[in-house]
Amino acid sequence: MTDALLEIAGLSAGYGGSRVLWDVDLNLMRGRATALIGRNGVGKTTLLHAIMGTRLASAGSLRFDGTDLSPLPPERRARAGIGFVPQGRHIFPQLTVMENLETGLSARGGRGTGGVPAHIFDLFPKLYDIRGRAGGFLSGGEQQQLAIGRALAGEPSLLLLDEPTEGIQPNVVQQIEAALAHVRDTLGMTILVVEQYLDFVWRFADDYVAMQGGRIVRAGKVAEDPAAEVAKLVQI
Template identity: 75%
Template sequence: MSALLEMDGLSSAYGQSQVLWDVELTLARGQVMALIGRNGVGKTTLLHTIMGTRPVTGGTIRFDGQDITALPAHKRSRAGIGFVPQGRHVFPQLTVMENLETGLSALTGRGGGAAKVPPHIFDLFPKLYDIRARAAGFLSGGEQQQLAIGRALAGEPSLLLLDEPTEGIQPNVVQQIEAALVHVRDQLGMTVLVVEQYLDFVWRFADRYCAMQNGRIIRQGAIAEESAKDVAHLVQI
């Protein structure tokens, strides 16, 4: 498989405090990778650096063969990177449908014309169709998470970044999210990088894992070859 995302010596900082140190990571097309590690080791910062919402202080990022290190976030979105941040960040005053439609800007930015919300989003998350006229601020945490994922998928990205998608979510919604990610991997060929503390969740559908510690990648491997329990012990999660 060819590489979709390549990071070479990637570093990032908050002011004078460096958070990422010389990250080397490659994601193949169609691959699902779990990014794991304790809280505060740089996982979220890495996703934001890939998305362009945190500055790169060293190294390069290549996406689909192009150097995107200096691209602003909205151009990375148009290039095909979708992001579901921790905490969901839906627009509370907008309806569910209006929130989903905001995700279409990435598609129209790629010349998609008068885009509409793809019907498969409602197949993945039927509840969103039922509540499509409801303001997002009145949704439960699980409904907001489905909406945030649906909004990212509306832009038809080739790479989907997810930060803690199961955090604070009830088990039945976690199952729906898992089924949705399996679908976009198998049916849409989407590449996924997911930060997750619930290892049993990602071990059911991811291909590889990457463990971080103190802003560096310390271990990578194939999920089929190592158990979640063993990896959690080795990287002290």
């Protein structure tokens, strides 16, 4: 078994006739958190969607835990163990918090049993307090906690997050940071997070990957490369 949970080689993708990703190579190591950074419009979100299958690749390969993802639709990728928290959260406003969390259970694909894992409420206690409230009445921070909790309910081995701190108050950012560090350290979850707030990801991530113009231009360990130096490189 390789140490890489996700192996991406020569990946290209885009929208219509416009290519956004160019020959991306990336390996995500098991049980490590990786920050995917770069300016807006360089292809970070497209890469997450290509992994999830909501944006089809035009070239290259993706292997997840040894399985070729290319022919699999998004729901099959979710059941294989990939959780996704998209930018904008996309919770169900008419459903209660608990019902939203329960929608995440379908992603288990036979990998887990029972209801919503109790540790989600340990990570985000506010969700338990408001479990009967409709999603549409939640604050932005509460919705972000709910979106992460829903992804975690599927018990993924790989968690993808797109700008999880965007528009979120500092105390919730701290909770999200603690939650991501916890699921990596105690559950061995692999994490790929797109983030502009480098101070946030540099506190808990193990590795980083920097993108420019749809290509990966630098990769390394956060402990070895200061955030300010990397930010200057990618102009964020």
